[in-house]
Amino acid sequence: MKLIRDSALCLLHLLLLAEPVVRSSARPAHRSPLCGMFRPMIHHVDSLLTLSHELHALTGEELENFEAAEHRLDGLLHIEHTFAHFSSLEVNQSLSKLLLYTRAFRLHADWLMKAKENVSLSSRSAEGASDHLLQLSNLLNASLHQMGAEAPQPPPPSLPVVSRAFDVLRFSVEISERLQVFCNWSKRALVRLQRRSCPRG
Ligand SMILES: *[C@@H]1O[C@H](CO)[C@@H](O)[C@H](O)[C@H]1NC(C)=O
Ligand SMILES: *[C@@H]1O[C@H](CO)[C@@H](O)[C@H](O)[C@H]1NC(C)=O
Ligand SMILES: *[C@@H]1O[C@H](CO)[C@@H](O)[C@H](O)[C@H]1NC(C)=O
Ligand SMILES: *[C@@H]1O[C@H](CO)[C@@H](O)[C@H](O)[C@H]1NC(C)=O
Numbered sequence: 001m002k003l004i005r006d007s008a009l010c011l012l013h014l015l016l017l018a019e020p021v022v023r024s025s026a027r028p029a030h031r032s033p034l035c036g037m038f039r040p041m042i043h044h045v046d047s048l049l050t051l052s053h054e055l056h057a058l059t060g061e062e063l064e065n066f067e068a069a070e071h072r073l074d075g076l077l078h079i080e081h082t083f084a085h086f087s088s089l090e091v092n093q094s095l096s097k098l099l100l101y102t103r104a105f106r107l108h109a110d111w112l113m114k115a116k117e118n119v120s121l122s123s124r125s126a127e128g129a130s131d132h133l134l135q136l137s138n139l140l141n142a143s144l145h146q147m148g149a150e151a152p153q154p155p156p157p158s159l160p161v162v163s164r165a166f167d168v169l170r171f172s173v174e175i176s177e178r179l180q181v182f183c184n185w186s187k188r189a190l191v192r193l194q195r196r197s198c199p200r201g
Contacts, residue, residue, distance in 0.1 A: 032197040032198060033146055034091075034143050034146065034147070034197055034198075035194070035197065035198035037139050037142070037143050038190055038193065038194035038197075038198065039194075040135075040139055041136060041139050041140070041190050042187060042190050042191065042194075044132045044133075044135050044136040044139070045136065045183050045186050045187045045190065046183075046187070047128075047132050048129060048132045048133065048136070048179065048183050049179075049180065049183040049184075049187070051125050051128045051129045051132065052129065052175075052176050052179035052180045052183060053176065053180070054125040054128075055112070055125050055126060055129065055172045055173075055175060055176040055179070056169060056172040056173050056176055058169070058173065063173065066169070066170060066173040072160075072171075072174065073108060073157070073159075073171065073174055073175065073178070074157070074158070075104050075107070075108065075154065075157030075158075075159075076104060076105070076108060076174075076175070076178045086185065086189050087192065091147070091193055091196070091197060092144065092147050092149040094189055094193060095140055095143055095144055095147075095149070095193075096144060096149060096150065096151070096152055098140055098186055098189065098190075099137055099140040099141060099144065099151055099152060100152045100153075100154050101154075101182055101186075102133055102136050102137040102140060102186075103133075103137050103152075103153060103154050104154040104157065105129075105133050105175075105178075105179060105182060106130055106133035106134060106137060107154070107156070107157055107159075108157065108159070108175055109126050109127075109129045109130040109133055109175070110126075110130050111157075111159045112126045112168075112171060112172060112175055113126040113127050113130060115162050115168045115171065116168055116172070118162070118163070118168075119162075119163070119164070119165040119168050120165075121165060121168060121169075121172075126172075129179065
């Protein structure tokens with residue numbers, strides 16, 4: 001009995017000794033200070049994806065009439081092409097691109113909000129999207145500053161004056177689709193960056 005108790009104590013002792021070693025190997029010393037930022041960023045992207053579906057209240061069938069419409073918002077045109085080579089970018093370059101698009105989308109969301117108000121459509125979802133885009137860009141901006149990298153501003157987009165509810169709806173559909181693509185890519189990019197910069201994080 002005493003032998004068992006002794007060896008149990010001994011084992012406990014060994015475990016206590018070993019614990020700091022286990023802890024320190026689980027947390028690499030070079031764990032990036034950005035690690036705490038990725039989770040809230042991904043949260044905002046998830047919320048944005050949900051809101052992007054609510055930017056218009058069209059049914060699937062109604063939507064088909066709009067989908068053939070050409071894309072007209074030049075400020076959002078070339079995202080897919082840029083994201084295609086995303087995995088080859090450095091962390092600072094990836095975050096910098098994400099910030100650029102986040103800010104561009106925010107300018108469009110704010111514009112859509114006003115356009116909707118002008119034709120008496122509910123602007124609640126556009127306002128919600130704008131809010132999440134602002135918070136996402138604040139996190140990206142803070143991360144880039146922490147890395148000593150530049151935080152880019154997109155050039156001001158030239159956005160049309162719209163006066164018909166039908167046109168506002170078309171732009172809502174376009175922004176909704178673009179935002180979904182953006183969220184899709186951003187989420188993947190952020191998850192990949194998180195894995196790469198924050199092992200076990
Ligand atoms: C970006 O972050 C820096 C450093 O935290 C801050 O001084 C600056 O005001 C931020 N810019 C914007 C547009 O939020
Ligand atoms: C990103 O960091 C690398 C070095 O780590 C640097 O050479 C490059 O200029 C940086 N790029 C940006 C956009 O800050
Ligand atoms: C909303 O209406 C105001 C006043 O007529 C106009 O100046 C503004 O450009 C309109 N906004 C949009 C996005 O069309
Ligand atoms: C998002 O990505 C998934 C997986 O790659 C794809 O199946 C889906 O069609 C994408 N959605 C949009 C809106 O791009």
